[in-house]
Amino acid sequence: xxxxxxxxxxxxxxxxxxxxxxxxxxxxxxxxxxxxxxxxxxxxxxxxxxxxxxxxxxxxxxxxxx
Numbered sequence: 001x002x003x004x005x006x007x008x009x010x011x012x013x014x015x016x017x018x019x020x021x022x023x024x025x026x027x028x029x030x031x032x033x034x035x036x037x038x039x040x041x042x043x044x045x046x047x048x049x050x051x052x053x054x055x056x057x058x059x060x061x062x063x064x065x066x
Contacts, residue, residue, distance in 0.1 A: 005023045005024060005025055006023070006024065006025070006026075006030075006051055006052075006053065007020065007021035007022065007023055007024075007051070007052040007053070008020060008021065008022045008023075008024060008027070008030040008049055008050065008051055008052060009021060009022070009049070009050055009052050009055075009057045010022065010030075010034055010047055010048060010049045010050075011047070011048045012044060012046065012047055012048075013044075013045070013046025013047065013048070014046070018057050018058055020052065020057050021052055021057065022034060022037075027049065027051075030049055031043060031049060034047075034049065
């Protein structure tokens, strides 16, 4: 029996844009899908990945106001 998929969002360190949703069964599966989408073997340092059930996706978010 298959568990229901969850959705994840991701964001690169220091950037405004948040991307998603990525449908996956687990955080590890989401990381794999993001690597495949980006065409890389390793995720860039500082990439943030979260479950959209915990925090919704905000397309434009400023990390630190200057």
